[in-house]
Amino acid sequence: EPEVTQTPSHQVTQMGQEVILRCVPISNHLYFYWYRQILGQKVEFLVSFYNNEISEKSEIFDDQFSVERPDGSNFTLKIRSTKLEDSAMYFCASSSTNNEQFFGPGTRLTVL
């Protein structure tokens, strides 16, 4: 069964460093998303992406964040200068035209 994959599973970085989180969505899906979950809290939407552009973003998704689909398979989230409060689990998701979103296993980001 096709699934969303994410790498790395765990990333540790120093405050102020740039990180890139990678995702491979399900191959025939057209809509891509990033969400995050701070430990013990609910899952929050960051950004959605369709047809090579951002379709929606939350207030969390400020100028420190960017997304890219560099080729036909990868979807990346970049955080330019990480802060302590960026520590969270980051989930990538994708959907086709039927609207059901499928989530990857997540990348746990720890900012020291």
Next chain:
Amino acid sequence: GIQVEQSPPDLILQEGANSTLRCNFSDSVNNLQWFHQNPWGQLINLFYIPSGTKQNGRLSATTVATERYSLLYISSSQTTDSGVYFCAVNTGANSKLTFGKGITLSVRP
């Protein structure tokens, strides 16, 4: 934006018991999904159920869209059912999902 409330916040069951988890939402929805977050943090799709009733093994779900709620039923619970159950909705096709705070289920042997 749309509000999603889940209840109860915590639930402790003995193995073999049945349970009902509730999700209320504040507006009409285009999509409603139930997820199980396992101890490793993975979000597992349980149901895509904007309306009606579906069953998958010991789990079933019902969404009454006109009354703005959904129920997840777990029968004959097992210890592997433990984890956090999230309800999530959106109000437009392929738009962002808004999650509830989740229900933490602990099934004791």
